Amino acid sequence: MTGARWYKALWANPKSRVGLVVVVAFALLAVVGPWLVGDPTAFLAVPHQPPSTAHWLGTTGQGQDVLAQTVAGARPTLAVGVLTGLLVVGFGAVTGGAAGFWGGRVDDALSLLINVFLVLPGLPLMVVVAAWLPPGPATMTAVLVLTGWAWNARVLRSQVRSLRERDFVAAAVVSGESGVRILVAEILPNMASLIASAFIGATVYAIGAQVGLEFLGLGDPSAVTWGTNLYWASNDSALLTGAWWTFVPTGVGVALVGFGLVLVNFGIDEITNPRLATPTTGGGDG
Amino acid sequence: MAEAGPLLQVRGLCVSYGAVRAVDGVDLEVFPGEILGLVGESGSGKSTLVGAVLRTLAPPGAITAGQVWFDGQDVLAMEPEPLRAFRWSEVSLVPQSAQSALNPILTVQAQLVGTLCAHGVSARAARARAPELLAQVGLDPSHCRSYPHQLSGGMRQRVVLALALALRPRLVVLDEPTTALDVVVEREILRHLLALQRSLGFAVVFVTHDLPLLQMLASRIGVLYAGQLVEIGPAGVLGSGGLHPYTRGLVGSILPRPGQAGVPRSIPGGPPGPDVVGCPFHPRCPLAEERCHQDRPPLRTRHLGQAVACHVVR
Amino acid sequence: MSRGVSFLARRAGFYALAAWAAITLNFLIPRMMPGDPASVMFARFRGELEPEAIEALRATLGLTDGPLWSQYLTYLSHVLRGDLGTSVAYFPAPVSEVIGVGLLWTVLLAGTALVIAFALGTLLGALAAWWRGGWLDSTAPLVLSLVGAFPYFWLAMVAVYLLGFMMGWFPLRHAYDTGIRAGPTVAFAASVLHHAALPAATLVLASLGGWLLTMRNTMVGVLGEDHVRYARARGLPPRRIFLHYAARNALLPSVTGFGMALGFVLSGALLTEIVFSYPGQGYLLIQSVRAQDFPLMQGIFLTITLAVLGANWLVDAVTLILDPRTRR
Numbered sequence: 001m002t003g004a005r006w007y008k009a010l011w012a013n014p015k016s017r018v019g020l021v022v023v024v025a026f027a028l029l030a031v032v033g034p035w036l037v038g039d040p041t042a043f044l045a046v047p048h049q050p051p052s053t054a055h056w057l058g059t060t061g062q063g064q065d066v067l068a069q070t071v072a073g074a075r076p077t078l079a080v081g082v083l084t085g086l087l088v089v090g091f092g093a094v095t096g097g098a099a100g101f102w103g104g105r106v107d108d109a110l111s112l113l114i115n116v117f118l119v120l121p122g123l124p125l126m127v128v129v130a131a132w133l134p135p136g137p138a139t140m141t142a143v144l145v146l147t148g149w150a151w152n153a154r155v156l157r158s159q160v161r162s163l164r165e166r167d168f169v170a171a172a173v174v175s176g177e178s179g180v181r182i183l184v185a186e187i188l189p190n191m192a193s194l195i196a197s198a199f200i201g202a203t204v205y206a207i208g209a210q211v212g213l214e215f216l217g218l219g220d221p222s223a224v225t226w227g228t229n230l231y232w233a234s235n236d237s238a239l240l241t242g243a244w245w246t247f248v249p250t251g252v253g254v255a256l257v258g259f260g261l262v263l264v265n266f267g268i269d270e271i272t273n274p275r276l277a278t279p280t281t282g283g284g285d286g
Numbered sequence: 287m288a289e290a291g292p293l294l295q296v297r298g299l300c301v302s303y304g305a306v307r308a309v310d311g312v313d314l315e316v317f318p319g320e321i322l323g324l325v326g327e328s329g330s331g332k333s334t335l336v337g338a339v340l341r342t343l344a345p346p347g348a349i350t351a352g353q354v355w356f357d358g359q360d361v362l363a364m365e366p367e368p369l370r371a372f373r374w375s376e377v378s379l380v381p382q383s384a385q386s387a388l389n390p391i392l393t394v395q396a397q398l399v400g401t402l403c404a405h406g407v408s409a410r411a412a413r414a415r416a417p418e419l420l421a422q423v424g425l426d427p428s429h430c431r432s433y434p435h436q437l438s439g440g441m442r443q444r445v446v447l448a449l450a451l452a453l454r455p456r457l458v459v460l461d462e463p464t465t466a467l468d469v470v471v472e473r474e475i476l477r478h479l480l481a482l483q484r485s486l487g488f489a490v491v492f493v494t495h496d497l498p499l500l501q502m503l504a505s506r507i508g509v510l511y512a513g514q515l516v517e518i519g520p521a522g523v524l525g526s527g528g529l530h531p532y533t534r535g536l537v538g539s540i541l542p543r544p545g546q547a548g549v550p551r552s553i554p555g556g557p558p559g560p561d562v563v564g565c566p567f568h569p570r571c572p573l574a575e576e577r578c579h580q581d582r583p584p585l586r587t588r589h590l591g592q593a594v595a596c597h598v599v600r
Numbered sequence: 601m602s603r604g605v606s607f608l609a610r611r612a613g614f615y616a617l618a619a620w621a622a623i624t625l626n627f628l629i630p631r632m633m634p635g636d637p638a639s640v641m642f643a644r645f646r647g648e649l650e651p652e653a654i655e656a657l658r659a660t661l662g663l664t665d666g667p668l669w670s671q672y673l674t675y676l677s678h679v680l681r682g683d684l685g686t687s688v689a690y691f692p693a694p695v696s697e698v699i700g701v702g703l704l705w706t707v708l709l710a711g712t713a714l715v716i717a718f719a720l721g722t723l724l725g726a727l728a729a730w731w732r733g734g735w736l737d738s739t740a741p742l743v744l745s746l747v748g749a750f751p752y753f754w755l756a757m758v759a760v761y762l763l764g765f766m767m768g769w770f771p772l773r774h775a776y777d778t779g780i781r782a783g784p785t786v787a788f789a790a791s792v793l794h795h796a797a798l799p800a801a802t803l804v805l806a807s808l809g810g811w812l813l814t815m816r817n818t819m820v821g822v823l824g825e826d827h828v829r830y831a832r833a834r835g836l837p838p839r840r841i842f843l844h845y846a847a848r849n850a851l852l853p854s855v856t857g858f859g860m861a862l863g864f865v866l867s868g869a870l871l872t873e874i875v876f877s878y879p880g881q882g883y884l885l886i887q888s889v890r891a892q893d894f895p896l897m898q899g900i901f902l903t904i905t906l907a908v909l910g911a912n913w914l915v916d917a918v919t920l921i922l923d924p925r926t927r928r
Contacts, residue, residue: 115614116617116618116621119615119618119859119863119909119912120621121863121866121905121908124900125622125625125901125905127889128898128901129629131897132629132630208751209867215753216874216885216889217886217890230751234874234875238757239760239761239765240772244761247754247757248758251750254749254751255751256749262745263745342829342832344824370835372835373835374833374834375835378834379833383826386825387830388830389849390849391848391849391924391925400836400840404834404835404836433924433925435924449834
């Protein structure tokens with residue numbers, strides 16, 4: 001399907017329509033938001049104030065405005081998330097594509113590498129690597145890509161492998177086109193929906209993992225991101241003092257963006273595999 | 287030839303997949319103990335017809351009109367529980383692909399026993415019966431403990447045949463049972479089938495595209511075209527050409543056996559689209575007249591068990 | 601079944617390779633960072649640690665004098681003996697001792713939550729597909745996906761706040777009441793359960809959606825397959841078809857995915873522990889990050905990795921039992 005048809009299909013599907021709206025809304029928030037709210041780092045009020053007209057979402061344990069922090073935190077979190085998603089899918093396409101297309105020893109070696117990275121648990125590895133590096137978005141991206149590339153590589157590899165057996169690929173091989181050219185020009189375009197789906201999944205993972213790492217204290221504590229917001233909320237004993245407004249807005253933000261992306265993925269799934277769509281009429285008997 | 291009334295009666299059956307009519311007003315009868323062959327090209331509606339009669343159509347397939355009677359019972363009106371009991375104990379099916387019909391994670395024995403127990407046989411009796419059923423179709427009973435992937439294609443087909451006969455049904459429907467097998471295996475299985483049919487006396491509906499095979503096996507042959515039954519009659523009559531122009535075309539297109547003379551001729555054109563009016567065969571028919579373009583010919587009975595749907599040939 | 605044994609042996613070999621990769625990563629990571637690790641460490645810890653502690657640290661990381669390969673062999677031999685070095689935060693306790701206690705609590709919490717979530721999720725997913733179009737099929741995946749979109753530890757925070765802080769139904773922290781002595785008594789067991797309930801519940805709730813969705817999608821596919829239709833045609837009772845023809849076949853991909861999901865759920869469990877100050881590996885992890893206790897961090901990484909690899913191998917064994925085709 002062409003791009004325009006895909007967009008129409010996604011808009012028509014109720015799940016992906018809601019998802020698109022949510023994601024676009026947050027993207028706008030991330031880009032434009034920081035100019036609309038005050039300085040998130042300013043210590044300007046009494047700490048641990050519940051939401052009021054002065055501060056719509058209250059203040060943090062150190063007297064900062066929660067609304068400003070939540071809005072400002074969106075930008076770095078989403079930026080790193082999207083960048084990681086792109087890189088992860090990029091690596092995945094290269095390694096998975098090479099393994100699936102050339103097969104043989106190349107496949108054996110790459111598959112082994114992929115499987116090893118798949119089976120190693122992510123968070124402990126991330127912690128070990130991130131602890132040695134200086135905190136910041138570059139480190140975060142690197143760590144997330146290191147632990148996240150393998151999953152997509154495997155998914156893309158199996159798709160490339162099955163596409164490779166198709167007639168149009170065999171024709172291209174026989175006509176002497178170079179392997180790389182076939183991979184890029186013939187096979188990958190046929191996997192567009194899978195790659196889009198993989199990119200979305202990788203972004204969701206990146207946002208969640210990022211927030212987790214920063215919660216652990218491996219982010220840059222002086223930066224304002226969704227993850228560091230939660231880190232400070234926990235550090236300032238939000239739970240023991242009952243200051244729920246310091247961690248709820250950020251969590252809701254993360255969940256909404258993640259859920260919005262997941263909805264878009266549901267839509268893609270249902271469009272490519274219509275049997276998964278919940279039926280509106282009953283069918284069959286027995 | 288038939289002493290009693292028909293075992294299976296189909297009247298005006300229509301089956302659609304969404305907007306496409308796969309079976310278009312079929313009238314059919316199967317008499318006890320006979321072997322009825324149903325022949326047609328791909329897409330003629332043979333398998334859909336089978337699915338409709340057994341009520342195993344997969345969505346979006348749906349029966350839109352018609353009636354099916356088995357020994358006086360209205361099959362289409364059956365409630366789920368009587369239907370479940372009816373299935374297999376009265377009518378059973380040998381499906382097209384045995385490979386995908388068997389559950390890959392259960393042994394042959396488990397599947398046989400499960401089928402028997404589902405219809406009231408005690409577990410112990412079922413376990414004793416399973417090896418006998420396998421022996422009946424020419425399989426070593428020790429294969430009870432095998433899994434489907436451990437058996438060859440021919441062996442799996444025999445297992446499926448054994449399953450079909452497990453409850454001694456009165457009608458066995460075979461849906462292109464030998465398409466995927468080589469000729470030697472095919473002959474063996476058919477030999478067993480015929481022997482069992484003679485000794486147990488069940489009726490058979492044999493669906494295939496292989497007309498010469500039916501000429502040897504069947505007592506009557508029915509011809510399906512574009513979801514309609516265009517001719518039905520004794521195997522001898524149809525085997526030598528039949529009456530309907532399509533049947534004649536089919537017979538004429540059969541490759542001759544070694545030693546026989548004759549050049550096969552294919553029927554020009556292709557199957558009709560979904561919106562054809564009148565007789566579905568008229569675009570390709572050498573005998574087509576004016577009314578063939580407009581009125582669909584009804585299936586007219588000539589003698590008991592023989593009928594033709596054609597304006598020109600009566 | 602000897603083919604099954606060779607399958608398991610090959611898998612064990614793979615996991616051994618992965619374990620080796622983890623150990624080697626542990627060795628290489630400090631050395632791949634910019635600068636010489638020894639001087640980096642010295643600069644970081646100067647003034648904070650006594651000389652013995654710094655020496656112990658160097659020894660743990662294998663930063664002896666000598667060529668790289670000899671350092672590697674020394675490190676390898678230490679690890680294989682179970683010597684993971686000396687902790688910085690809990691100096692002079694050895695890392696293996698610090699980890700040892702926490703491991704049990706993590707296994708208890710994450711293990712129970714994982715098993716419950718898997719069992720419940722696959723059952724609900726199978727039912728959702730069986731009753732297509734029902735409420736389970738149309739709303740549950742969406743609702744659970746939304747719940748799962750929240751970070752695990754955030755859900756834990758909400759749970760602690762609502763049910764612990766506000767309602768007072770569940771304790772806010774730790775694995776058992778400080779007043780009770782550890783031991784095989786009913787009081788102790790009850791206290792443990794009471795403390796584990798909330799963290800386990802949040803873990804189950806957060807991960808349920810994934811299992812449900814995977815099982816449902818696979819089940820939808822299986823229900824459309826020929827052998828299920830054929831089973832229906834044979835008049836088999838619906839319950840038998842659901843269990844033995846559909847669910848058992850649809851379970852296989854979920855079980856295979858179990859191994860990979862294990863690492864993921866475990867990560868969530870670690871973070872959840874932090875919220876509850878549950879004395880498991882997660883709690884140790886955050887302490888090690890705060891104190892920059894690299895030996896402990898790397899020790900936790902190795903321990904958790906080995907646990908996950910072992911669990912994966914067990915899952916492979918289960919797959920062997922469930923799917924006769926792998927035994928060929």
